[in-house]
Amino acid sequence: MDMTHPVGTTPLDTITDGIVGKPLDRVDGPSKVTGTATYAYEYREPENIAYGYLVPASIARGRIATLDTAAAEAMPGVVAVLTYRNAPKQGSASQQVEPQLASDRIDHYGQAVACVVADSFEQARAAAYAVAVGYAPDPVNAALDANLDRAVKPKDRGTSPADTSVGDADAAFASAPVKVEVQYTTPLQTHAMMEPHATLAYWRRGQLILFTANQMPNRGQAILASVLNMNKDNIRIVSRYVGGGFGAKLTPHPDAVLAALASKVVDRPVKLALTRQQVFHSTFHRSDTVQRIRLGATRDGRLVSVAHRSWSGNQVGEQNFEAAAEVTRSLYATPNILTQHRLAELDIPTASAMRAPGEAVGMLAIECAMDELAEALKLDPVELRIRNDASQDPTKLIPYSTRAMVPCLRHGAEMFGWDKRVATPGGVRDGQWTVGLGVAAASRGNPLQPAKAWVRIGPDGIATTRAAMTDIGTGSYTILTQIASELLGLPPEMVRTELGDTDFPMSSGSGGSFGAGSAGSALYDACLVMRRKLLAAAGMSDGATFRDGRITEGNRSVTLASLAGPSGIEADGGIEPGTMHKLYSQQSYGAHFAEVGVDMDTGEIRLRRMLGVFTAGRILNAKTARSQAIGGMIFGVGAALTEAVALDPRFGMFVNHNLAEYHVPVHADIPAIDAVFLPELDDKSNPLKSKGIGELGICGAGAAVANAVYNATGVRIRDYPLTLDKVL
Numbered sequence: 183m184d185m186t187h188p189v190g191t192t193p194l195d196t197i198t199d200g201i202v203g204k205p206l207d208r209v210d211g212p213s214k215v216t217g218t219a220t221y222a223y224e225y226r227e228p229e230n231i232a233y234g235y236l237v238p239a240s241i242a243r244g245r246i247a248t249l250d251t252a253a254a255e256a257m258p259g260v261v262a263v264l265t266y267r268n269a270p271k272q273g274s275a276s277q278q279v280e281p282q283l284a285s286d287r288i289d290h291y292g293q294a295v296a297c298v299v300a301d302s303f304e305q306a307r308a309a310a311y312a313v314a315v316g317y318a319p320d321p322v323n324a325a326l327d328a329n330l331d332r333a334v335k336p337k338d339r340g341t342s343p344a345d346t347s348v349g350d351a352d353a354a355f356a357s358a359p360v361k362v363e364v365q366y367t368t369p370l371q372t373h374a375m376m377e378p379h380a381t382l383a384y385w386r387r388g389q390l391i392l393f394t395a396n397q398m399p400n401r402g403q404a405i406l407a408s409v410l411n412m413n414k415d416n417i418r419i420v421s422r423y424v425g426g427g428f429g430a431k432l433t434p435h436p437d438a439v440l441a442a443l444a445s446k447v448v449d450r451p452v453k454l455a456l457t458r459q460q461v462f463h464s465t466f467h468r469s470d471t472v473q474r475i476r477l478g479a480t481r482d483g484r485l486v487s488v489a490h491r492s493w494s495g496n497q498v499g500e501q502n503f504e505a506a507a508e509v510t511r512s513l514y515a516t517p518n519i520l521t522q523h524r525l526a527e528l529d530i531p532t533a534s535a536m537r538a539p540g541e542a543v544g545m546l547a548i549e550c551a552m553d554e555l556a557e558a559l560k561l562d563p564v565e566l567r568i569r570n571d572a573s574q575d576p577t578k579l580i581p582y583s584t585r586a587m588v589p590c591l592r593h594g595a596e597m598f599g600w601d602k603r604v605a606t607p608g609g610v611r612d613g614q615w616t617v618g619l620g621v622a623a624a625s626r627g628n629p630l631q632p633a634k635a636w637v638r639i640g641p642d643g644i645a646t647t648r649a650a651m652t653d654i655g656t657g658s659y660t661i662l663t664q665i666a667s668e669l670l671g672l673p674p675e676m677v678r679t680e681l682g683d684t685d686f687p688m689s690s691g692s693g694g695s696f697g698a699g700s701a702g703s704a705l706y707d708a709c710l711v712m713r714r715k716l717l718a719a720a721g722m723s724d725g726a727t728f729r730d731g732r733i734t735e736g737n738r739s740v741t742l743a744s745l746a747g748p749s750g751i752e753a754d755g756g757i758e759p760g761t762m763h764k765l766y767s768q769q770s771y772g773a774h775f776a777e778v779g780v781d782m783d784t785g786e787i788r789l790r791r792m793l794g795v796f797t798a799g800r801i802l803n804a805k806t807a808r809s810q811a812i813g814g815m816i817f818g819v820g821a822a823l824t825e826a827v828a829l830d831p832r833f834g835m836f837v838n839h840n841l842a843e844y845h846v847p848v849h850a851d852i853p854a855i856d857a858v859f860l861p862e863l864d865d866k867s868n869p870l871k872s873k874g875i876g877e878l879g880i881c882g883a884g885a886a887v888a889n890a891v892y893n894a895t896g897v898r899i900r901d902y903p904l905t906l907d908k909v910l
């Protein structure tokens with residue numbers, strides 16, 4: 183089916199006691215906690231696996247001048263040392279993924295200059311340190327803040343231009359009675375997913391098989407086909423379990439390309455994992471940003487002008503910019519609105535998508551600027567947002583599919599006790615702590631991607647579903663099980679969900695908050711096809727009920743198993759995005775409320791409690807959705823208070839390239855956090871009437887924390903993260 187029309191009443195609406203939406207425990211939970219879920223690096227088959235180890239460049243730009251691999255080759259267990267001199271010839275770069283060991287050029291710190299292959303990991307690692315590389319370095323230009331004047335307008339993206347303008351934001355700002363003009367900066371960030379990138383690659387009769395950690399296997403297949411100059415049908419990617427991605431696994435990385443090349447050369451299966459340190463330089467990160475915001479308002483708090491200009495950086499030649507101002511295009515009603523992105527070319531590793539690319543850091547700026555405007559207006563910041571709620575998208579000038587920001591603000595304010603907030607900063611003390619409350623809105627785009635799915639009912643009455651979808655810790659296995667369970671009238675233990683294999687039907691994979699809606703809709707469609715086949719086989723009408731493994735109509739009742747017969751019965755389905763996304767502005771919405779305490783002597787900031795209230799269409803599993811939202815909020819707390827990659831501009835390298843020094847929140851940093859979803863159905867989004875939730879939680883979360891810090895202290899910190907040195 184395709185999304186060219188709003189969805190009418192569906193079987194999901196009519197099954198009133200269904201399992202979709204229920205807080206079903208993760209179906210893959212037991213295998214994960216018992217260690218039987220196999221991640222990419224854990225496969226022990228096929229036999230005779232060799233181990234690869236990436237040797238990283240220690241300059242940011244230049245050329246390899248001397249290269250001596252003799253000592254490494256002579257070490258115990260070493261099977262081969264691949265360099266640009268002997269690596270197989272490859273194809274061309276695709277979607278930010280480069281051929282490896284292709285020449286003597288170095289374009290970023292950490293780029294692979296060699297790959298050692300040995301009988302054991304330890305032997306490969308030891309030999310990697312014996313590869314002697316001499317460099318002819320070029321001058322390095324790596325810091326965004328030194329390159330703002332050189333930044334240029336990047337290429338528009340398909341759905342998202344670099345710049346937009348409605349009305350005349352500058353003129354309206356000049357004549358606005360109340361103004362805020364501020365600059366916010368966000369640092370380099372990195373995904374810090376739990377599982378480092380890893381691949382097991384081997385070749386069988388001309389086919390390349392990769393067990394790898396990848397969010398979008400079909401995309402990975404196409405990218406590797408380009409990079410390795412192969413037909414994509416000769417590449418199989420298996421990613422059954424992925425230990426977090428956050429965007430860093432949207433594409434294959436050097437572990438996959440090098441393992442494939444090495445396996446070809448040594449004619450053995452090759453496993454290659456990036457070390458945690460290598461993940462920082464050899465995969466993706468999020469650019470730092472400089473964001474300049476101008477808000478103009480009437481004295482009663484109505485926005486007359488919004489301008490959001492953002493600068494980010496990327497490796498020389500890259501066009502991917504951090505779309506920080508994109509969210510501002512649809513956030514609040516105003517007749518004059520301008521957004522602009524500029525991109526600086528730098529000698530750094532590749533910047534790319536990281537959880538809620540754009541919104542996550544854009545809202546750290548715009549939602550604090552809104553707090554500053556509320557302060558200037560002497561208006562409650564919840565009320566300011568309510569007053570500027572939009573009835574249509576102010577940039578695209580089309581209706582919203584749904585927009586429930588105001589109900590989220592009101593509900594959250596009530597639950598959180600917002601009415602007890604003291605507007606004057608520093609007005610609440612608790613011993614050595616000064617305590618403050620902050621609010622911010624949440625908004626995240628809701629895309630839909632093409633996807634297919636397959637379902638089969640076997641002679642035992644068990645349904646098996648398949649798609650090249652992934653579960654990156656998000657709950658895909660569980661919600662897909664629920665969808666099939668409900669539509670086919672089977673208990674969830676009678677549904678087997680198989681994912682993460684390009685031998686299965688093409689799917690969206692996990693990214694951009696589109697996974698559940700896209701893969702879920704495809705499976706929904708496949709299950710509708712299956713229902714029709716079963717009804718035809720049973721000779722029953724649409725009015726029959728599917729329940730407990732049986733179809734019943736009147737006094738007739740048959741089991742699915744008997745209808746499936748000895749050979750089983752199969753059905754295919756799929757979803758196409760259609761035109762609804764062009765006709766309706768689609769976002770999920772929410773509101774964050776945070777309470778912080780700031781130590782008056784040391785400036786230490788502690789989060790005390792936090793609440794997120796969201797709307798995201800139909801919620802497919804109350805438990806996994808809440809976990810997703812809370813995870814996103816914690817990510818936002820990290821962005822506000824701790825996370826920053828420190829660049830050494832002399833070497834284009836990230837200094838704190840480990841999890842000891844790249845500070846993500848730990849349990850001790852996170853007190854009681856709650857997330858609530860208000861009921862909503864979006865009949866313009868997809869047949870499930872759901873919207874994406876994976877990235878909603880992070881959007882605005884950090885701004886609520888920063889606004890709470892201001893309310894606690896009266897110190898407005900506009901440079902993230904908000905560390906204690908900046909408070910004092």
Ligand code: MOS
Binds near residue numbers: 397428694
């Ligand atoms: Mo996401 S940044 O599309 O994993």
